[in-house]
Amino acid sequence: MTQTQLDLAVIPGDGIGPEVTAEALKVLHKALEGTGLELKETRYSLGAEHWLATGETLSEETLADIRGRDAILFGAIGAAPGDARIPSGILEREVLLKLRFTLDHCVNLRPSKLYAGVGSPLANPGEIDFVVVREGTEGPYTGNGGALRVGTPHEIATEVSVNTAHGVERVVRDAFRRAQGRRRKVTLVHKHNVLVYAGHLWKRTVEAVAAEFPEVEHDYLHVDAATIFLVTDPSRFDVIVTDNLFGDILTDLAGAVTGGIGLAASGNINLDGTAPSMFEPVHGSAPDIAGQQKADPTAAILSAALLLEHIGQPEAAARIQAAVTADVESRTPGEARTTAAVGDAIAARL
Amino acid sequence: MTQTQLDLAVIPGDGIGPEVTAEALKVLHKALEGTGLELKETRYSLGAEHWLATGETLSEETLADIRGRDAILFGAIGAAPGDARIPSGILEREVLLKLRFTLDHCVNLRPSKLYAGVGSPLANPGEIDFVVVREGTEGPYTGNGGALRVGTPHEIATEVSVNTAHGVERVVRDAFRRAQGRRRKVTLVHKHNVLVYAGHLWKRTVEAVAAEFPEVEHDYLHVDAATIFLVTDPSRFDVIVTDNLFGDILTDLAGAVTGGIGLAASGNINLDGTAPSMFEPVHGSAPDIAGQQKADPTAAILSAALLLEHIGQPEAAARIQAAVTADVESRTPGEARTTAAVGDAIAARL
Numbered sequence: 001m002t003q004t005q006l007d008l009a010v011i012p013g014d015g016i017g018p019e020v021t022a023e024a025l026k027v028l029h030k031a032l033e034g035t036g037l038e039l040k041e042t043r044y045s046l047g048a049e050h051w052l053a054t055g056e057t058l059s060e061e062t063l064a065d066i067r068g069r070d071a072i073l074f075g076a077i078g079a080a081p082g083d084a085r086i087p088s089g090i091l092e093r094e095v096l097l098k099l100r101f102t103l104d105h106c107v108n109l110r111p112s113k114l115y116a117g118v119g120s121p122l123a124n125p126g127e128i129d130f131v132v133v134r135e136g137t138e139g140p141y142t143g144n145g146g147a148l149r150v151g152t153p154h155e156i157a158t159e160v161s162v163n164t165a166h167g168v169e170r171v172v173r174d175a176f177r178r179a180q181g182r183r184r185k186v187t188l189v190h191k192h193n194v195l196v197y198a199g200h201l202w203k204r205t206v207e208a209v210a211a212e213f214p215e216v217e218h219d220y221l222h223v224d225a226a227t228i229f230l231v232t233d234p235s236r237f238d239v240i241v242t243d244n245l246f247g248d249i250l251t252d253l254a255g256a257v258t259g260g261i262g263l264a265a266s267g268n269i270n271l272d273g274t275a276p277s278m279f280e281p282v283h284g285s286a287p288d289i290a291g292q293q294k295a296d297p298t299a300a301i302l303s304a305a306l307l308l309e310h311i312g313q314p315e316a317a318a319r320i321q322a323a324v325t326a327d328v329e330s331r332t333p334g335e336a337r338t339t340a341a342v343g344d345a346i347a348a349r350l
Numbered sequence: 351m352t353q354t355q356l357d358l359a360v361i362p363g364d365g366i367g368p369e370v371t372a373e374a375l376k377v378l379h380k381a382l383e384g385t386g387l388e389l390k391e392t393r394y395s396l397g398a399e400h401w402l403a404t405g406e407t408l409s410e411e412t413l414a415d416i417r418g419r420d421a422i423l424f425g426a427i428g429a430a431p432g433d434a435r436i437p438s439g440i441l442e443r444e445v446l447l448k449l450r451f452t453l454d455h456c457v458n459l460r461p462s463k464l465y466a467g468v469g470s471p472l473a474n475p476g477e478i479d480f481v482v483v484r485e486g487t488e489g490p491y492t493g494n495g496g497a498l499r500v501g502t503p504h505e506i507a508t509e510v511s512v513n514t515a516h517g518v519e520r521v522v523r524d525a526f527r528r529a530q531g532r533r534r535k536v537t538l539v540h541k542h543n544v545l546v547y548a549g550h551l552w553k554r555t556v557e558a559v560a561a562e563f564p565e566v567e568h569d570y571l572h573v574d575a576a577t578i579f580l581v582t583d584p585s586r587f588d589v590i591v592t593d594n595l596f597g598d599i600l601t602d603l604a605g606a607v608t609g610g611i612g613l614a615a616s617g618n619i620n621l622d623g624t625a626p627s628m629f630e631p632v633h634g635s636a637p638d639i640a641g642q643q644k645a646d647p648t649a650a651i652l653s654a655a656l657l658l659e660h661i662g663q664p665e666a667a668a669r670i671q672a673a674v675t676a677d678v679e680s681r682t683p684g685e686a687r688t689t690a691a692v693g694d695a696i697a698a699r700l
């Protein structure tokens with residue numbers, strides 16, 4: 001049976017989230033024309049406004065509803081910094097991270113590409129085209145910390161990074177698979193000389209999985225050294241596989257060297273199909289420019305392309321990717337198009 | 351009583367360590383002329399060769415002996431990658447980190463400065479002159495991890511980041527003190543939206559200490575955002591205060607954007623004088639170029655300047671700093687001086 005409907009959960013979120021999501025949907029609709037796939041959208045109002053109105057972050061009912069969809073398009077979430085009405089980090093943890101963890105988004109896929117004509121802050125960026133396979137459901141993100149004697153001179157606070165063979169192996173295998181369809185090189189980034197227990201699990205897993213992919217080469221970098229190479233020789237990377245926190249850091253840096261996180265897309269992938277995957281720009285909600293049509297929707301649009309690829313529409317995904325490439329390469333430095341104008345231009349090229 | 355002797359522990363280490371340390375000592379001797387301070391050197395053979403010969407990393411006797419000195423000059427430690435005779439990371443942990451932890455080197459001080467004429471990988475680096483106050487004895491570096499069912503599909507490995515009010519407060523206060531003598535701005539870097547327990551301890555401590563320094567402004571960045579600013583707007587930083595692991599990552603990146611870690615110095619500071627502080631280049635042992643007189647000794651020499659500043663010889667420290675600045679600014683791209691020639695040139699300028 002061929003699928004005739006894409007049952008999409010849409011979570012526009014806060015700040016610039018709704019603006020960039022609108023453009024991603026515009027492009028998605030256009031890209032699906034002629035595929036026989038009809039887009040059905042269900043919108044979920046989650047984020048700062050919703051929290052202020054209801055005191056609710058993400059209810060079990062909403063989560064169950066989202067879980068029944070085919071895929072999720074996510075904008076951005078997060079209150080304005082210093083908004084004292086919203087406990088700091090609560091939206092990130094109880095909406096975004098809760099979705100990633102509950103829906104078992106074990107691979108946080110983050111491609112980095114320097115488009116022709118896009119200004120990099122690097123003097124000689126060279127060709128940059130790699131993907132980071134960031135583990136998404138373990139590491140220091142598990143919330144397994146605690147504190148004692150809070151507020152006293154004897155306070156002690158811990159954070160526990162949790163890493164399992166199951167969790168590491170599936171993302172490492174995914175990284176090797178992706179490398180096979182690319183330039184066939186996997187770089188593990190960790191800090192195994194200090195984080196011995198987690199680091200050795202990652203290293204051993206890479207060695208074991210590498211044996212299944214004899215045509216893919218692999219190497220290793222400590223996370224500190226990896227940041228050096230990201231600014232001195234980013235061309236060396238093809239597929240980076242790394243833990244949740246290192247991946248968070250490396251992909252923001254990678255976004256910066258490829259001309260800004262306005263272009264950085266991501267997919268939170270559920271590998272075994274037990275729950276919908278979620279596609280979101282790497283950037284945040286940028287409350288300072290919200291509602292002004294100043295945000296660049298390209299990252300959100302590229303996230304929609306990742307979504308199409310994931311649900312088995314590689315041609316439609318490639319059309320979006322090509323339209324984005326053409327649009328980005330035709331941009332002139334300093335030009336100021338509205339968010340909608342960028343979406344229109346990309347949709348028009350499809 | 352004026353001190354007449356500087357009782358120095360010298361740990362040249364592995365790879366390029368001995369070469370760069372020799373130049374640091376050459377410059378140190380010259381800088382001390384006329385100060386009335388006589389340099390007494392005690393060398394400790396620690397590192398890969400020592401381990402291979404004795405099976406010993408750092409004995410209690412050696413540690414006790416080092417502890418009795420006034421200060422430590424450290425080269426670099428670490429076996430060649432892939433040297434199967436030496437368990438990976440053992441030298442880093444049982445020599446370098448053991449020294450930092452046992453001698454209570456709570457502040458890992460890492461200045462970053464872009465010298466005129468030094469090529470940065472950034473197209474428009476602007477003025478870069480900041481210091482990172484990296485916590486040195488806590489965080490994910492405490493070795494408080496463990497593993498269960500190692501080598502099975504049910505393996506679980508944890509790493510525990512330990513943070514205490516005592517440990518955080520002293521480095522935060524040190525950061526504010528240093529900012530007072532600089533451009534009066536402290537930036538806390540953490541990830542408190544995810545690492546809630548540790549992050550909030552750091553945030554609350556910064557707020558509390560900031561009240562003692564009304565003339566110093568302070569702000570906050572998540573570690574991922576901080577890496578973006580390090581490549582897009584490094585001039586914004588004056589003093590960064592951060593935890594052990596984030597500091598490790600940020601200072602390597604900072605070294606890269608200021609033209610390479612061949613120039614990055616550091617001091618591992620014992621703040622209350624209960625044990626000697628230790629000064630070392632940020633770079634590693636670079637076994638691939640060891641013994642070839644190819645290493646740049648500037649970071650080691652600048653570390654010697656930090657040492658002099660720390661032991662109360664600010665004029666001698668400033669002379670080294672000025673000589674290094676003059677030497678670095680007169681370098682021509684692509685020139686190939688030997689390690690000793692760079693040391694000679696800097697010493698000659700004193």
Ligand SMILES: CC(C)[C@H](C(=O)O)[C@@H](O)C(=O)O
Pocket residue numbers: 092093096097248282543544574
């Ligand atoms: C908002 C935050 C929790 C999130 C993360 O740390 O994963 C963000 O930085 C990202 O990279 O998607």
Ligand SMILES: CC(C)[C@H](C(=O)O)[C@@H](O)C(=O)O
Pocket residue numbers: 193194224442443446447598632
């Ligand atoms: C060698 C390693 C243990 C060390 C660290 O991680 O602190 C190094 O990277 C540094 O920055 O001094």
